Amino acid sequence: MAAFAARVAALTGWRRGLLALILGAGLTAAQPPVDLVIMLVPGFTGLCWLLDGARGRRGRFVTVWCFAFGHYLTGVYWISESFYVDAERYAWLVPVPLLVLPAVMALLPAAGFAAAPWPRAALARPFALAAIWLAVDWLKAYGLLGFPWNLAGQAWDASTAMLQAYALLGIFGASLLTVLIAALPATLGTRHGRLAVGAGMVTLAAWWGLGSWRLAVTEIATVPGVQLRLVQANIAQQQKWLPEERFRNLERQIELSAGGAATPTHIVWPETAVPFLLDAEPRLLQYLAEQLGPETVLLAGALRRSPPGQPVQVWNSLHVVQGGQVLATYDKRHLVPFGEFLPYRPLMSLVGLDRVALSAVDFSAGESGDGRLPVPGAPLARTLICYEAIFPAEVRDGAEGAGWLVNVTNDAWFGVSAGPYQHLAAARARAVELGLPLVRVAGTGVSAVIDPLGRFAARLELGTAGTADSPLPAAINGRTVYHRFGDSVFGALWLLCAIAAFVTRR
Known part of the structure; x- marks a missing residue:
């Protein structure tokens, strides 16, 4: 040797x-x-x-x-x-x-x-x-x-x-x-x-x-009265925002949500699942209540924009919807450089690199709240949109009092590659670190319900369309050492x- x-x-x-x-x-x-x-x-x-x-x-x-x-x-x-x-x-x-x-x-x-x-x-x-x-x-x-x-x-x-x-x-x-x-x-x-x-x-x-x-x-119980349904429609990114496909994509997710033998109390859709400005569409909200049931709670990703007459701002958001109303909203705080905003946009524009941006308008980072979102009939949720789940200290900072982690994402950008699997592994680590269950829903996969010990209670594989039904695992009793002391x-x-x-x- x-x-x-x-x-x-x-x-x-x-x-x-x-x-x-x-x-x-x-x-x-x-x-x-x-x-x-x-x-x-x-x-x-x-x-x-x-x-x-x-x-x-x-x-x-x-x-x-x-x-x-x-x-x-x-x-x-x-x-x-x-x-x-x-x-x-x-x-x-x-x-x-x-x-x-x-x-x-x-x-x-x-x-x-x-x-x-x-x-x-x-x-x-x-x-x-x-x-x-x-x-x-x-x-x-x-x-x-x-x-x-x-x-x-x-x-x-x-x-x-x-x-x-x-x-x-x-x-x-x-x-x-x-x-x-x-x-x-x-x-x-x-x-x-x-x-x-x-x-x-x-x-x-x-x-x-x-x-x-x-x-x-370690015994893991389930939260009484909560029956989850994860919806993975497997819509290709190229088809997601086409004008002629938008309503069809929405109907596809509604059909998946309303089908099956079990009756879910809480339905979770992925990041930007709704191809409309959901909080500004009362008729769409009412339609969802009619199709999914007035008592069903829907957690759905959608874009949100500032009201008319104000400076244009766009947020990547998660809405809690029930009975035709948006009850609570979380705006993504940790944005993806070049994907959701162009760093140093004026300078980039001078040298012609603004062409790499997906839009002429940058997304705005959420300013209110710390990611904790009230969900009717379920524990307080620590919300994570896309790659916000890969930052251990940030997730921990907003997890006090939360009973579960909700991670909605859109990994359709990365096809059938190693990226979605690595992203899942990083999010799974947050569940074990904090002793909290993780509900992760991705547009094309991998979607999963993970208990506080990192075990899969339900899972939908990459590149498949369908739903996964599961009760919500309860958090472990007490806080983990990492939850108490973090990276110290x-x-x-x-x-x-x-x-x-x-x-x-x-």
Whole structure:
């Protein structure tokens, strides 16, 4: 093992860069939908060996950039799928999300590893790797890019028992521990290598054992009087807004909602499911009450705009509808750059890049409320529209007093790719972190009812049309550790990891 590690470390030139790129690309296979968790080991262990032979800061920068570029290239390629929805206008821009975005994102970990000292002692290197990688991931999530995607700990989506650590450590804490354990084989062939790897194996066994125990002893009840129906009409994005298709698409969702043997009390439609300004259409509201029943509660995504005579504003919203009235509304607060608004629009317009925007008017971010929405006959809901579900701290901030998470989204932009599965895994992590059930409805899938332990109570697969009926699982008794303390648990764990790297550095 020591001889093999030495050969990897001694690689130079294009061979070093190519191996780093391959290892980074392979790392993505640990994520959904492939779920080859074992790929974490060659990825982070190999990166350790390559860093051992890197020449100075420049060598570390280039090595990590190649590794991260390979990882992000395979991890977020699916963003380019959205540019084919209107291929005539946007296909020429495909290289931007496919190549430029991963290249830019890769600069962050590359700069982090170039700036931080790399320890000489083999035992210190896995600790240093985990501390630097997760520091960059945290900054990428909450500072520089606002995109916490494919965190290492999300690979445990393949095991419900391993998911339980989210309730204690959160996704960032679980990711830190995952990277550390995956990098420990880099110490094999050195003085403390077997002991380090053995400790990692014991930690994994304990992790799985405690998670299995939590699953076995935790009883999840259901909320009395709530019978959910999730509606997934599987409408292609190209057909969604065509004038001749809009009413037909609406009727399709009504038919799915009103069919079946069970009688739902609450029906959930996905993001922008209603192709009209629902809150400004009293006749449409009355029609929905007639078709679905006056007592049925409908949670439906729709656009909303400012009243006539006021400056034009458009919101991406979720309405709570019952008896022909809109009872409550949540406006999306965390908007998608370039998808829902064009950053620095005046500057972009000067250089002609305003053509990449979907509309001449940016969406407005919701300003009132914190995402908690009253729903008649059901607990208070913490509402999440689209990728708002991938931000752990933001979801937690608005979850106090909520009894369930409602995530409506439209993943039709990304076709049958890895994106919808990865999005589902990120949303599922929020349920376990907070001990709250998650009801997720996507226009083309994957839609699901997930209990507070991360188990699926109902599920509709990607690319299928239909409904899923389920009672609403109840929240766990009391708050989870993560719900109480948030990312401070990760901060303490990260500090211990950094101290371990410093103490063992020689």
